[in-house]
Amino acid sequence: MEIKVGEHWIVNFGQFPVNMDTVLTAWIAMIAIILLAFVVTRKLDIFPDGFQAVAEQIMGFIEGITTGEMGKDGLKHVPLIASLFLFVLFANLEGQLPWKLLQLPGEPASPTNDINTTLGLALVVSIYYIGAGLLEKGFGYFKHYLQPMWFMFPFNLLEDFTRPLSLSLRLFGNILAGELIILILISLVPVLAPVPMMLFELFIAFIQAYIFAVLATSYIAAATTKEHH
């Protein structure tokens, strides 16, 4: 069996090549989240039952991440953090579905095993934290580039570029490495041997979604909190 890395089912729309497998699975993840949100918000009640209780637990967990980092100010950043967490979680979990059953030109997998998806998410985070810092402090936001001394400016500027790089490569690398290991195990022993690794990948999916949300929160917190002098 031939193992290919980073090859996608590419469809050209005019001049733009589009990775169709990534787009397809990303849309499936979004549809799953929208359906989940639709189901849990029927029959809202002050005494939550079943689905609503689970959804409130999840939202409480995400609010815990943001308020733990920023205090009460964190609540206004919950929509972005919650969207990122849920999308990354669903996208990672999707990789373990039996996509090979569908006879498509390319095999769909997690949308997060495509560097374009993860870089897009990381750029959303980096634009958001710069915007949040500007809204919070006005042009005083740019003063932190000169902290603690003026000659640290290049290093502080470099941080704005390394943050999206490490955020995107971490998610991409983890998911891609997991899928490669499962692929290699399948090519060696197709029956039962990859199952423990797949279960481990489910755990990795949760960890990576949590890490993505925590790092996004800490970047926003670093940009918006007032420094004490």
Next chain:
Amino acid sequence: MDPQSIVTLAIVLGIGLAAVGPGIGMGIATAAAINAVARQPEVEGKARNLLLFGIVFMEVLVIYAIFAVFLAKYLFKLF
């Protein structure tokens, strides 16, 4: 040795050697977290969060190595 086997060796050794440093670092960090929890069992949640945070920054080094290796594979077009 032909160029293709040199590239294969470089890929295998590259990931393997890149995993050594972060592996040692993760061991030290985990040992420190276990020590902290053994001394003060009430800080378990906090210690777990800090450990996760630290491990993430070590793990990204291996991920960079994997990425660099794949990039090398495509740049040389030998595979």
